[in-house]
Amino acid sequence: MIESLPLLGAGGHPAHGLEFTALEIRTTGLRPGHVVELAAVRVHADGSVAGELATLVDPGPGVPPGPALVHGITRGELDGAPSFGAVLGSLLDFCRGSVVVAHDLPFVAAFLNHEAARLGTGVPVLPGVGTLEAARTAVPLPNYRLATVAHALGVPGRPGLSALSGARAVAQLVVALFGRHGVTFAAPPALPALPRFATGPLRPREEPEPGEPGWMAEAAERVVTGAGGDAYLDLLAEVVADQHLAPGEVAALAALAAEAGWPADRVRSTHLRFVTALREIAERDGVVTAAEARELRQVATALGVADAGDLRPAAGGKPTRVLVLGTTAAADRLRARVLAEGVQLAKKLTASVTHLVADPSVPANEPRLTRAAELGAVVLDAGAAPVALGFEPPPARHAAQPATTSKLVGGRVLMGIGLLLMFIVVVAMFGGTPVGAGIFFAVFGVGALLGGWWLAEPASR
Missing domain, CATH: 1.10.1240 (Methyltransferase, Methionine Synthase (B12-binding Domains); Chain A, domain 1)
Known part of the structure; x- marks a missing residue:
């Protein structure tokens, strides 16, 4: 039902003018079985949202909903929800004319293929993109879970239990990857003509806002x-x-x-x-x-x-906690670097933040810059952050080159010789030395002075 499109960095076919439909599902298990919730968010390449779709999906009478600890869905909530067959028409209409996106695309595609095969319904192959694989080429991270990638790329909030919260995060990820990170298609996506199926009412669920992560x-x-x-x-x-x-x-x-x-x-x-x-x-x-x-x-x-x-409490001050402000690829790479270095990466400014880093996209009058200083946080620009945070050693101070040192010493010696010659000429002239001889040695003295100055003062040239 979904085919992964090959992607490139810069140099391929950009996403200008295309629309993406971000998909997220909740399932009965880790291997293809039943979908119990489906959500989709359609976005333009510039990030503007065109629409959202979300619904619970009844896998069949009495079929267990799977891990409620993961998705929070009970069997009672599925009673009366539409079946996958009743949802498929709405999903295809929503995806029509767009490139499908999922974070773990093979996982989502396997479940949707399984559901479509169970129905015996032929569905054209949809072009798809996996944000997990695309993110691997953009930023190095400790892991590529949706929550981790979303945090590194500056997506606000945190994906919650519902499929819709995940689809919203995926939609923002694909915009960032094809936008500021320069991901392109290896070939222009071919958008197939999709059949139309009967549609019916959907049954979205409510989900409270996820709390602050601990x-x-x-x-x-x-x-x-x-x-x-x-x-x-x-x-x-x-x-x-x-x-x-x-x-x-x-x-x-x-x-x-x-x-x-x-x-x-x-x-x-x-x-x-x-x-x-x-x-x-x-x-x-x-x-x-x-x-x-x-x-x-x-x-x-x-x-x-x-x-x-087996871990014992250990006091020792305040752990490093970094908040990175900015909407550029450089800011994303720095957030990823913070996570990869094992340092705490903050989502918002609180008293626990020890360092605030701002990239050039952050205006100078950003209130959080002033507030961070008031809270005692160190405010850094993105260029200085890797060294200040201890991720990179400070630039080595180069010792004076031997050639430069020898020139300095030689220049000063030559100036001394020039001064000595000038002193001897003056004394000799008062002692009756002929004027011609005095001028001859004076020229040597002045030459020695000028040559010594030229060697000893290279910075003035």
Whole structure:
């Protein structure tokens, strides 16, 4: 149903004049099964939103909704919602004439293909773009979860439980990637003619605004995953982001892993790797609060790897916490650098921010610059930030070159000789030396003075 388009950096076909439809789904598991929520946000290449679509999807009478700890959807909410077949017409109408976008495009495409195959309905292949793979070419990050990439690229807010919140983030990501990061298509996208199906009423759900992310959610953004990613590890990070992990949630995670074909030892090793990474991140800050230590021990115990979460509170001042202001590719790269260095990256200015970095796109009268100084934060420009934050060593001060030093000494010696000759000439002239001889030696003295000055004062030339 969706085909991933090959992308390039600068030099390919730009997205000017195109529209994108960002898709996000909530599902019954990690492997293709049923979609229980679907959302789409259509945007122009300039970032203006053309429309939104969202609905719960009933996978069938009595079919479990899957991991409520991930998407927050109960079986009761699905009763009375439209089926995927009843939603497909609205989805295709919404995508018509646009390039489809999803963060993890293979995951979304696999589920949609599975649903379409179950219906026995032929659907033309839609051109698609994956923001996860595109982001890999734009900025180096510890991991490429949607929340991490959105934070690095300056997307406000945080994707929540609903598919619509995720689709909104994906829409902003694709605009940033094709805009300021210069991603282009290897070939012009071919937009197929789509069939029309009957449409019916949709059933969107309400979702409260996600709260401010706590330490656990921020630390999860800095956990390094492998080059190929890890779907279960990403899921685990999402689950623990709320700083609470109940036994029922752990059992649900184990069921998801088993359904995806993971043996128990692989699940435990993933838990151990995740908690160990969280502990290392906490220790790297140099400051471990009692709350952080308690949260990590609770999560480690719940996941069955209590030893990996053995962390003692450690006082030591204020951990480095950086807020980067700016809407340029350079600002995005600096945010990504902060995360890659294991440093806390703030979303907004609070008293916990230790450094505020502004790139040239930030106006000089930006109120947060003044407010940051009042709060005691160090205000930096983007160029000086990598050195000031300790990511790069300061530029080496080059010692004077030997040739320059020898010229300086030689010049001063020559000036001394010139002065001595002039003194001897004056004394000799008073002693009756012929004028011709005096002028002859005086010329040598003046030449020595001028030559010595030229060697000893190179900066004046």
